[in-house]
Amino acid sequence: MSDNQFYESLDETKPGRTFLDSNELVLNMGPQHPSTHGVLRVILKLDGEKVNGIECVIGYLHRGIEKIAENRTWAGFGPFVDRLDYTAAVSNSLGYCLAVEKLLGVEVPKRAQYLRVILTELCRLASHQVWLGTHVLDIGAVTPLFYAFRDRETILGVFEKYCGARLTTHAFRIGGCRWDAYPGFAEEVLKVCDDLLPMIDEYRHLITGNRIWLQRTKNVGYISPEDCMSYSITGPVLRGSGIAWDLRKAQPYSSYEDFEFDIPTGTAGDTFDRYVVRVEEMRQSIRIIRQAVEGLPEGPIIARVPKVIKPPAGEVYVSTEAPKGELGYFMVSDGGPQPYRVRVRPPSFINLQALEKMAKGSLVADVVAIIGTLDIVLGEVDR
Amino acid sequence: MIKSFLGYLHSGVTPGEAGNLIWISIYVLLVFAGVSLGVMFMNWFERKIMAHMQVRMGPMRVGPHGLLQPIADALKLIIKEDLMPSNADKLVFWFAPVCVVMTAFCAFIVVPFGRTHAITDMNIGVVFMLGVSSLGVLGVIMAGWASNSHYSLMGSLRSGAQMVSYEVAMSMAVVSAVMMTSMATGTGTLSMIGIVQAQMQQHIWFVFSFFPVGLIALAVFAIAMVAETNRAPFDLPEAESELVAGFMTEYSGFRWSLFFLAEYTSMMAVSSIATTLWLGGWLRPFPNLLGGRNWDLAFSLVPGLTFAILALLCFLTFTRMPRIRAMRGDTAGLGGLACLLGILAVVLLLPGVRERVQDIFWFTSKVAFFMYFYVWGRTTFPRYRFDQLMTIGWKVLLPISIAVVILTALIGVRQDLFALVRR
C-alpha cells in the first residue's frame, strides 16, 4: 500500500468519521527524528499502543554511488566506498579492494593483509561503540553513550595518526595498504585494546545486568532463524537468532584463517541476544587485533599493480563480514579503465526489511529499540 | 501594628496559626523566592551532576563553572516567541501551565522548614499536600488536549494515567507513616509539624522504626514519587524518543518554562513529604543519642561550616584559575562567589543566627539528598516502557504498600498491647 493509501484509510473527511472514531492511528516517525539513526522515515499504523503495520520509506540519503562508480576509475572510486557505512569506513574499503584484486588476480602481501585485518577490526570496534551508545540512548539510558564515544575516540586517534583522517580514511589501496604502520603503531593499538577490554566489562555492569534493560530488550523484536534465512539477514542479527555464520570463518579472506577467534551466537533471537552478540564480538575483535599485531610480518605493504588498472573482462562477487553484516561487491568489468557495473550488497538495507516482521504486534516504544538493534546506517541503506 | 508585627516573633507557632497576615505574606514571599531559587539551582545541579557522571563537564562558560547558566536559560525562555497552535483551545492552552504551577506551589503552604518556619500548619497537612499535587494531573491532561495534536494527547493521557496510578501507592505509604505517629501518644496526626514532633517524641526517625517496615515504606514512596513527577526511569511520556516531548510538545518559551518550574517544584514538594514523614523533617541527626549542650553546639555549627567549606573550595578554585585575560570575568565571579559564601558562613556561625537557621538547614539538606537521587536515577537508568510502568505501579508497588500498612498496623498494635499488658 502506498503512502497515500495509508493516509486515506483514515480519511477524516469521510462523512460522520472523526479522529476519535478510527481505532487506528497513523504515526509518522519522520526523516528527522532523534531515534532513527539517520534520515529514515517509518510510518507506523497503531492500534492504541500496539503496532499493526510498519512501512519504511528510505532513499533520503541516496547519492547514486553505483552510478558514480561507472564514471570513475577503479582506483578513483576508492574514496566513495568509505562513505557507505561511515561508522566503519575501512571495512567497506576492504571489500572493494578485495573485489578488484580478485578481478586483477593480484595477491596482497602478507604484511598488508595483517594491517588490513588490524584496521578493519578496529573499525568494527568503533562501529559497535556507536551502535552501543545510540541503541542504549534510544532505550533511555543517557550515560553509556558518552562512555562509548570516549572509547571510540581512542580508536579514531589511532586512525588519525595512521592516515590523517578519523572517519572516512581511504586507507586501503588496490593491492595493499597505502601507508605502513607508523613507529609506535603496535604499542598504541595494543594499548587501545588493553584500555577497551575493562570498559566492555563496565558496560556489562551498567547495562547487561540492569533489570530495566532486561525488561526492555528481552522478547522484544523476535525473529526466528527461518525468517532470518528467508529475509537474507546477515551479521549479528542472524547470529542473535542462533545461526553461527560469520564470513570470516565460513569463507576467510585477508588472512583471517590465521587467527583464532570465536563467533558469538545468541539463542533467543531477541534484542537482548543481539546486544550480547555484539558486545561479545567486541571482545573477539580485541582478540584478533592482539594476534595480528603480535604476528605482524615484515615485507612490502602493497603488491605490484599496474598504473592504470584495467581488469580483464569478467565478473566477480566478493563479500566480507562488515560490522553490520555481509557487505558484498558485485563487479562487472569490460576490460576498460572504468567499472562497467558496481553493485554494493548493503547489509543494512537488507536487514531493514525485517523491521516489519520484527516489530509487528509489539508496542510503539519497542519499535525504537528494534530499529536500534538492527544497527542500520543510512549511508549504506540508501547508497 | 508594630506590636502585632513584633508580637509574632515571640509566639511559638507558624504565622498561619497565629493569624498574623503580615508575617504570612512575608513567609509566602520567602518560600516562593526560596523554591524558585531552588529550582534554578536544581537546573544547574542536574546538568552538572549528569555531565560529571557522563565524563564531561557540563555548563562551564556562563559564569564560573556555569553557575549563571540557569539565569541565562530563564532569560532565553522569557524572550522566546510564545507559540500557540492555530487549532488549539486557547483558554485551556493558556490555563494548563498556570494550573500545574499553581498546584505545585500551593503544596508548599504546609511544608515545615522548622517548628515555626512554615506558612501555616493545617491539621490535615499531609492530605492537603497529596491532594494539591493530584490537581496537577488536571493541568497535564488539559495541556495535552488543548494542543490539538496526536503526540501531545497520547503523551498527556499516558502521563495522567501514570501519575494517578502511582498516587495510590504513595498514599498507602503515607498512611503507614501516619499510623506510626500514634505510637507514643495514642493519637495520630496528619499535620506535617505534628508528624515531625511525633518523631521527636518517639526519639526515632520513622524510616528506622519498625525496622525494616519504615525503610520499605520510604522506598515505596521514593519510587512512587519519581513516577509521580515523570522523572527517569519513569519519564516515558516526557522524554519519549518518538513522542518528542509528550504533552509539552506544543509549548515553547515562557509557557514551557512554567511546566519546567512546576516539575522541579513538585519534585521538591514530594521530597519534602518524604523528608517530613520518614527522615525526621527539620530534626538534626541523633538529637537524643548525641544530646546535651556540647553536641547541640557542635551540630549547630554544621550549617556554617558547610558553607565555610564551600567557600574554601570556591577560593581554591579561584586561585587555580588560569591567569589570562579572557578568564578575567570568570575569575572575578568565582572570587565574588567565594566571598559571598564566606560571608554567609560567618553569618551562619553567629550564635543568634545559628539556632534559628539550624532547622531550615537540616530540612533543606535532606530534601537535597532526595534531589541528588533524582538526578542520579535519571543518569543511570533506561526508561521503562509504559505497560511495564503501569505493571510496576499496580502489581508491584501497590501490594507492597498495602502489606506495609498492614504490617505497620500489626506491629504497632502489638507494641501497644505489650504496653497495656505491662501496665
Next chain:
Amino acid sequence: MDGFERGKQGVNRMPDVPEGNLPEPAPEKTPVAPAAAAPAAAPKPATVPWESALVVQLRSVYGAAIQTAATYAGQKYLVVDRSVCHEVLGTLYQQAGYTFLTDLTAVHYPKDALPFEIVWILYSMAEEQRVRVKARFADGEEVPSVTARWAGANWMEREVYDMFGIRFAGHPDLRRILLPEDWTGHPLRKDYGLRQQDADWVQKNLGIESGQ
C-alpha cells in the same frame, strides 16, 4: 608526531615508490627485482568450465537452457535461459541446498539483443558455497519474482525496478524504493546521464531548476 606533521616531513611515504600506483613493469625487459618477501604473481582469473554433479543434473533436466556453467576467478556461475530461470532457482533451493539469497541485481548491456541481465547470487550455508545464476531479459519483459520463496527479495527487486525499470511478475508491491514515487527515469540504465535528473520533479517539489 601526528599524521599531519609526518606528512609534512614526508615520513610516512612508501619507500622507493612514487605517489600513486606503481608503474607497469616494462614488457620484454628485465623486470624490476621485487622485494625479498613479495609474493609470486597470482594467476590471472580465467573462465574454467564448471564440472560437477549438480551441473550434470541441471543439464539433464533443462538441457540447452543451461547455456553456460563455468567458474571465473574461482566463483561458480550459471547462465540460463530466461524461460527456465525461475525453475532453476527452485531446483537449486530445494535440491542443492542453496537456501540463502545473498543478492539480486541487474546489469544493463544496451548493445545486446537481450539487454538486461538479472543476477541472483545464492549461497549454501551447509557447504559454504556460492553460485551466481544469470539470465538475460528483453527490455519491457517481466522477470519472475522470487519473493514467494525468499522474503528478502522484496526490496532487492524493488530496487532493481527503481534503478533499471525492470518489472517483476508476482511481486506484491512493486514501486520505487530509493527515488521518490513520482520520479520518471531509471538511473542505472546506460542511457541515463550521470548528472541527469527528473527536471519536472525537481521543479515541482523543490522549486528550483534541476542541476543546481
